[in-house]
Amino acid sequence: MTSTGTTAQLMIGTDLAAEMVAKAAERAKKLQDETGVQPCLATVLVGDDLASATYVRMKQNRSKKAGIGSRSVVLPAETTTEELVAELTKLSEDPEVHGILLQHPVPAQIDERAAFEAIDPAKDVDGVTMHAFAAMAFGEPGFRSCTPGGILRLLEAYDVPLEGAHAVVIGRSPILGKPVGMLLLASNATVTYTHSRTRDLADIVRTADIVVAAVGKANFVRGDWLKPGAVVIDAGYNEGNVGDVHFEEAAQVASLITPVPGGVGPMTISLLLEQTVDAAERLR
Amino acid sequence: MTSTGTTAQLMIGTDLAAEMVAKAAERAKKLQDETGVQPCLATVLVGDDLASATYVRMKQNRSKKAGIGSRSVVLPAETTTEELVAELTKLSEDPEVHGILLQHPVPAQIDERAAFEAIDPAKDVDGVTMHAFAAMAFGEPGFRSCTPGGILRLLEAYDVPLEGAHAVVIGRSPILGKPVGMLLLASNATVTYTHSRTRDLADIVRTADIVVAAVGKANFVRGDWLKPGAVVIDAGYNEGNVGDVHFEEAAQVASLITPVPGGVGPMTISLLLEQTVDAAERLR
Incomplete structure (x- = not known):
């Protein structure tokens, strides 16, 4: 296909995203200044998939730059659903953790839905729970995917x-x-x-x-x-x-x-x- | 518009529905014979809308014919969200109630979504909760609307x-x-x-x-x-x-x-x- 001379305008996410992060960083700093609480994102990685590990590291790095603390949980590839649910439940109950990200896909032996549902909707900052989905569908408060x-x-x-x-x-x-x-x-x-x-x-x-x-x-x-x-x-x-x-x-x-x-x-x-x-x- | 001679086949719900009810009645009887437990549907009606009252009565009558017990809760038109939520929470916790039906629409002062969410998904036999919706969307276990x-x-x-x-x-x-x-x-x-x-x-x-x-x-x-x-x-x-x-x-x-x-x-x-x-x- 050869060019017809007209070309679409690009929708660049990079600058807009940088603006969003800058604002989030400002709010994180304000929260910490006023209350001593630093927002904290817990990342959970199961297994040693290289791409997944890279994504998680990137998210942690970006968090850090935005003044958001991170907690890293890495579980072995043979983790069971029960073990992963237990870990996510613990993070859901941990008052020092505000957001939880389960890097997906998870290994095949794990019931991914059961794992997602162990995340407290109040900490489901990746928008993966059934609650988050229904909230998006119904216009109710909740985090977006x-x-x-x-x-x-x-x-x-x-x-x-x-x-x-x-x-x-x-x-x-x-x-x-x-x-x-x-x-x-x-x-x-x-x-x-x-x-x-x-x-x-x-x-x-x-x-x-x-x-x-x-x-x-x-x-x-x-x-x-x-x-x-x-x-x-x-x-x-x-x-x-x-x-x-x-x-x-x-x-x-x-x-x-x-x-x-x-x-x-x-x-x-x-x-x-x-x-x-x-x-x-x-x-x- | 005059007839062209071809006419669609009717999709009749009546017979199919009667079959479904007959099967449900059989199962209800079996459950009661074997365990002494009669399935029980609690209906909740807020206010005195005539059509709503008729619907609720019809559902109760059909339940009765199918050997399903019913519990009828009627609340005044000026019921608050808090009062309705409290009632639905009580029914959700009542071991003798298996299904809960909140007749809708509810009066305008009530937050209908908050009311629906007070229904335990395990008793949401009308399929109105956010959980039921997401379960339908994701193919997860749950009741259908x-x-x-x-x-x-x-x-x-x-x-x-x-x-x-x-x-x-x-x-x-x-x-x-x-x-x-x-x-x-x-x-x-x-x-x-x-x-x-x-x-x-x-x-x-x-x-x-x-x-x-x-x-x-x-x-x-x-x-x-x-x-x-x-x-x-x-x-x-x-x-x-x-x-x-x-x-x-x-x-x-x-x-x-x-x-x-x-x-x-x-x-x-x-x-x-x-x-x-x-x-x-x-x-x-």
């Missing part, structure tokens, strides 16, 4: 009209596709959930004003799947730093598009930090 | 293929539109949520293999909104026993359609009774 919440912030920052827009979500995972659809619906978009069993996927995507790709397949969404002028959110992050959208093709059709990396990714971690400070303020 | 769950039963009974079908849900209430969409998604349908802010609603409905009307407006969905052969589920029940779908028009285009009354309605109450017996068996 970080990537979906970050995507909504990005759409707002770029003044994308959501009311009445047709948003097509590709993928239906419990912490990405499903909640982002519910948040878009709460913003009065018309929302279509698509997935691996969807027929005529490209035709459906072609009706979208907003496309959220959350499918985990490199370059899955092609340029000719898009309606000219569509807003394209790429929540994928596949091997080789490649998103779920074929960027070069899509950028010639879309009006706005998130780059990978530098689009959705930075928003995710910033929301995690922001929500950790929220939790500390509320739990204080 | 009765109307959505009843609709799925009806679709199954009439062998409507759901996998890959495009289902358009009109309406997004927490106990009807949102959960029915999640149940359809869990059955591998492609699901579009539409609502009052949706643009070009008729055009979107026209793409549906399955239409679920849950909007509460008499005769809202017209015949020319439907794709020929579509399956039409009318979850509306408006003044004058009229559904949300213009029945005469729709029946000439659809392949299958629920009548009002006698379609979705009977399924709702049957699932309530079935889930009350489920709860009693589990809580015993």
Whole structure:
């Protein structure tokens, strides 16, 4: 595909995310100055998956830079569901911990849902509990799943009209596709959930004003799947730093598009930090 | 609109519902014979709305016929959120109560969500809690919202293929539109949520293999909104026993359609009774 001369505007998450972190850091400092309490994020890593370990370390580093304390729990790969639930319950009850992040995926022998549910919703700053999901769906107070919440912030920052827009979500995972659809619906978009069993996927995507790709397949969404002028959110992050959208093709059709990396990714971690400070303020 | 000669097959809920109730009654009897425990549904009615009182009485009568005990709580119209929450908490803790039904809508001064959340998910046989919603969305164990769950039963009974079908849900209430969409998604349908802010609603409905009307407006969905052969589920029940779908028009285009009354309605109450017996068996 050769360039047609028009190219989409990039939706850059990096600067917006940096602003969010700066504000969270200010609030963390204020809280500590006024009450002596430093917001604390507990990270729980099970097993020795390299990518997971890298993510956790990155989150800890960012926390530190924002003046947020961190507690690191690392459990062996053969940890049982019961052991992990016990650990998460302990952190949920620990008054010095304000936010809990269970790095996922967890090893296959663990019931991931049971583990997530052991996190007190008041400390669920990653928005993974059933309570968090229902709260997003019903507009009730609660923490947002970080990537979906970050995507909504990005759409707002770029003044994308959501009311009445047709948003097509590709993928239906419990912490990405499903909640982002519910948040878009709460913003009065018309929302279509698509997935691996969807027929005529490209035709459906072609009706979208907003496309959220959350499918985990490199370059899955092609340029000719898009309606000219569509807003394209790429929540994928596949091997080789490649998103779920074929960027070069899509950028010639879309009006706005998130780059990978530098689009959705930075928003995710910033929301995690922001929500950790929220939790500390509320739990204080 | 004059008849074209082809008319949709009716999806009758009445017989299927009667079968479900008969099975629930058998199980209730067996439980009582074996353990001495009679399943018990507590109904809570706030205020003196005539329609609500009628619904509650009907549910109690049906329970009785199925060998399910009932406990009736009637609170004055000026009940506060705190008072209602206290009552629901008491019922949640009462070992002799297995299922709790809060008749809604509740009077305007009450925080309905707070009231619903006072119901123990283990007794939430009407499927109104946030836990029930997330369980439906994630395929986790829990009770289904009765109307959505009843609709799925009806679709199954009439062998409507759901996998890959495009289902358009009109309406997004927490106990009807949102959960029915999640149940359809869990059955591998492609699901579009539409609502009052949706643009070009008729055009979107026209793409549906399955239409679920849950909007509460008499005769809202017209015949020319439907794709020929579509399956039409009318979850509306408006003044004058009229559904949300213009029945005469729709029946000439659809392949299958629920009548009002006698379609979705009977399924709702049957699932309530079935889930009350489920709860009693589990809580015993």
